């Protein structure tokens with residue numbers, strides 16, 4: 001029997017033990033059983049959700065949900081949990097084939113997830129529109145979009161930076177917001193983080209799908225910015241953060257599939273009214 005922190009156990013029966021020390025390949029362990037109760041389910045998601053975004057050194061960091069052991073709980077861990085969702089152990093390894101044991105009174109059998117498509121890194125994340133021009137006081141909506149093509153995606157961490165001197169994130173009626181800051185898109189319906197900080201100029205949005213994935217083009221979420229004051233002619237940038245621990249990423253099967261990104265810019269300028277010449 002092979003076990004590991006936050007993974008389902010594997011069992012390799014009928015192996016003849018011939019010596020005092022013998023290595024037995026019990027196969028790759030499935031990650032996601034954070035609470036070690038033998039199934040990857042909503043309780044594990046709950047632990048992951050609670051510790052989401054926490055990293056080594058912080059009191060709230062929980063290594064039980066740092067499934068890939070990289071010192072942070074983020075979308076890669078969510079993606080592992082999602083990919084293995086509702087799998088339960090121990091998984092018996094026979095002649096290289098994994099056979100799931102069916103205990104009594106278990107829910108209906110769960111099909112093993114399809115093998116992950118090799119990370120093509122062709123998925124891009126963008127702000128749409130990439131640039132917009134608005135008057136001071138006006139509200140402009142900017143969508144965070146993902147173009148995935150044929151690559152399945154089951155989680156996105158989007159971390160954006162903006163200059164709070166020029167922009168603030170507001171709700172539908174124009175009030176600055178910090179929680180439930182963005183309008184969620186329909187494609188990734190499990191939302192772990194949805195917040196904005198109008199003092200530091202940051203947006204953190206994390207969402208995924210449990211036990212399934214999405215392909216093609218989709219809107220992750222929509223931001224409502226209110227323009228506060230006139231910008232230089234080139235506008236004020238809205239950029240994806242790529243630095244730990246706020247690392248923007250698009251994932252599947254615990255691996256990054258992100259290949260490119262498109263930042264945005266917003267031009268805030270007063271309207272100039274041209275004289276109307278009447279002939």
Ligand SMILES: [Ca+2]
Pocket residue numbers: 032033034035036037038039040041043044
């Ligand atoms: Ca569990």
Ligand SMILES: [Ca+2]
Pocket residue numbers: 065066067068069070071072073074076077
């Ligand atoms: Ca991790």
